[in-house]
Amino acid sequence: MKKNIKVGIVGLGAYIPKKILTNKDLEKMVDTNDEWITTRTGIKERHIAASDEFTSTLAFYAAKEALKNAKIKAEDIELIIVATVTPDMQFPATACLVQELLGAKKAACFDVSAACAGFVYGIVMAQQFISTGCYKNALVIGAEKLSAVTDWKDRNTCVLFGDGAGAAVLSSVDNGGILTSYLGSDGALSELIMVPGGGSKKPASKETVDEGLHSIKMRGNEVFKLAVKIMSDAACKVLKQCELSVDDIDCFIPHQANKRILDAVARKMKVPEEKIFFNVAKYGNMSSAATAVALCEAYQSGRIKPGHIVVLDAFGAGLVWGACVIQWQK
Ligand code: COA
Secondary structure (H helix, E strand, O other), X not given: OOOOOOEEEEEEEEEOOOEEEEHXXXXXXXXXXXXXXHHHHOOOEEEEOOOOOOHHHHHHHXXXXXXHHHOOOHXXXXXXXXXXXXXXXXXXXXXXXXXXXXXXXXXXXXXXXXXXXXXXXXXXXXXXXXXXXXXXXXXXXEEXXXXXXXXXXXXXXXXXXXXXXXXXXXXXXXXXXXXXXXXXXXXXXXXXXXXXXXXXXXXXXXXXXXXOOOOOEEOHHHHHHHHXXXXXXXXXXXXXXXXXXXXXXXXXXXXXXXXXXXXXXXXXXXXXXXXXXXXXXXXXXXOHHHHHHHHHHHHHOOOOOOOOEEEEEEEEOOOEEEEEEEEOOO
């Protein structure tokens, strides 16, 4: 088996559902207002999937675009990883459902549950399979229908989240590619963000529904502080691992949770704002899809050019976090 093959992202795609839910719309649903949401989160609107669109549907559209961008056929994909906390169902894996929609008959498929860091986890996992020569082409998708697990009566959380999907095709590259990565977790902090019901601990029942246990519960303020520290530490660590500094970053793509979190990370790391890609105002927090869609939009808008140093940096429920440095191939 060959070793240490360089692995890069050779195609990107995204899909955002059509329906827009603005802060003004939320004013009619809970006791909140545009000014509060904008100043505390930087979010102006988010997109909500239609009732006949599921996580697999969003993932499929994003994947189709990524394959087209990579000029790779679905039948040449050997691995599909879907990062999601909102799978279509408990099992089978959403990745298998996407495989069927794409007609990617040769692929091995599984889901990754690493919340908002799921796309970065997926990228790093796919890299391992390709760098050892096990597979040639992999598809990594971050896809979420968070609207399905949002409590639309809880103003503390419902203003934050949105639906969407982003996808990346990974293959071997001649130069650049993923230079280094770092993944971390702390299960001691698992209670900070969770959907408590519906699993083996609290299977769905009338009681779990009555108690609202099938939607996101979050201790926002604690999460906020940890996110700033963990995301800045993770980004600094990966830069150090490949002997680069903050000055070497051309495009910094943090998980789009909240503009205030991202501003605090930028201040802590001393990254100039113009190097950071933001789209949280348009989409809110799309968990695993957020970093994937941001990467895709940064690339499509010309913010990422051949040779550029790109840093992905994500954090989420678990707690989990992950960062990687990619040199965009020439
Ligand atoms: N509209 C108006 N008021 C709201 C509100 C809303 N949508 N949501 C909460 N409030 C109120 C609270 O009830 C509280 O009121 P009180 O003081 O009368 O109790 C007040 O605003 C302050 O709440 P607090 O939670 O301290 O606000 P905050 O500055 O921490 O901002 C978040 C709240 C959720 C925006 C912020 O904590 C956050 O972004 N956390 C991280 C969330 C996140 O990104 N999670 C995913 C990580 S991957």
